[in-house]
Amino acid sequence: MSPERPAGSERRGSPGGPRRRSLVTGLLIGVGIAAFVDEVVFHQLLHWHHFYDRSTTTAGLVSDGWFHAFGWLAMVGGMFLFADLQRRRATVRPRLLAGVLVGSGGFQLYDGLVHHKLLQLHQVRYGVELLPYDLVWNLAGALALLAGLALLARHRRRERARTG
C-alpha cells in the first residue's frame, strides 16, 4: 500500500467509441438541463411547483428523490464527458444534440406523466385550470423527445449512405 498512490492511477482503454459516448453525454446533459430548469424556474422562481404536496405518496417521494439526485449528477457528469470529447476532438455533434433532446424531453415527459399524474407528487401549478398546463408541459416534452429520435435516425441514415 503506497501512500502516495493517487485516487486512481489506472490506464485507460477504448470501449464505447465516440459515437456512443457523444449520445450518452447528450442524454446526461439533457436530463441535467430539464432537471435544472424544473428546479430553478418552476420551484424557485415561479413557485408553481410545491416542495411537498399533501397528496404526495411515499413512492412519489422516492422517485422524486432519485430524479433530483440524478439530475445534478447527470449535469456534472455530462459536462465533464463533453469536455473529454472536446479535448479529444471526438464529439459527434448530431448525436450529442439528439441526446440532449431525448434526455430533456424524456425527463420532462416522465416528470409530467409519472410524477405529476401517476404519483401525484405535485402539480404544474395550483389554483388554476390544470388541463392546459398539463398539455403544454407534456407536449413540449414529447416534441423534444421525438425531435431527438428523428435527428438520431437521420444521422444514422446519412452515416450509412456515406459508408455505403
Add this chain to the structure above:
Amino acid sequence: MTPLLPEAVAVAAWAGLGAYLWAESRLHRRGDRWPVARTAVAAAAVLSASAAALWPVRTLVDEVAVHLLLTMLAPLLLALSAPVSLALRTLPRAPRRVLLALLHSRWARAVTWAPVVLVLQVGGVAVFWLAPLPHALHGPLMVHMLAAGWLFSTCLVGRDPVPGRPGTLGRAVLLLVAAAAHHVVAKLLYARGGGSGAELLFYGGDAVEVATALVLCAQWYERTRPRPGRDARADVTGGEVGRLRDRRRVPAR
C-alpha cells in the same frame, strides 16, 4: 448535541490539525514534498467541524446546519486531505506498524467495502432524522455520522488509497444512491413538520452532493488526460475516448 460533545469535537479537530501540521513539517524536514492543497483542505475541514461544534443550536434549522457542516462537508474535506497517507509516511516505526495492521485487518476491509459504507452512511442519516431518539443518543450518533461520512467520502474521492474501491461509474452510483436517500429523508422530515429545517437539509445536501460530484469528475478528467504521443494518433483517427470504468490494481500487501 449533548453537552460537552461540541467542545470535545472542536478540541479533537484542532488537535488533529496540529498533528497534521507537525507530520507535514517532519516530511519537509527530511526533504519530502506534500501538496499544499491538502493542507488547505485539512484546515478547511477543521474550520467546518469547529463552526458546527460552536454553532448555537436553538431550532431545527440550526441542527440541520450542524449536520451539514460536521457530518457532510467536514468529512469530504478531510478525505481530500489524505490524513492516513500522511500518518503512514511520518509515524515512527512502532505506531506505524499498528496502524498498518489495523488498515489491513479484516475489520477495516469490511467497513471500507462500498455496500457497507453506503449502509453506514444512509442508515445514520435516516435514523438521526426520522427515528424517535432519546436525546442522549444524539451525540454518539453524530460521531457515527462523522465517521461514516469520512469513510464514504474516502471511498468516493479520498486521496487515501482504499483497496477494492469501485471504479468511477460505481462511485457515481454510490453517490447517487446516498444523495437520493438523503432527499427522501429530507422530504419525510418535511412531511412531519420539519419546515425550513427540512428544506435546508434537502438543498444543503444538494450542495455537498454537487461538490462531491465535481471532485469525482475532475479526478476522472485528470486521470484520463490524453498523453501526447500515445494518444495523439488515436485523436486524429477519432478512435479512443477515455474509459469510464477504471481498471484498478489493488496494491500488493
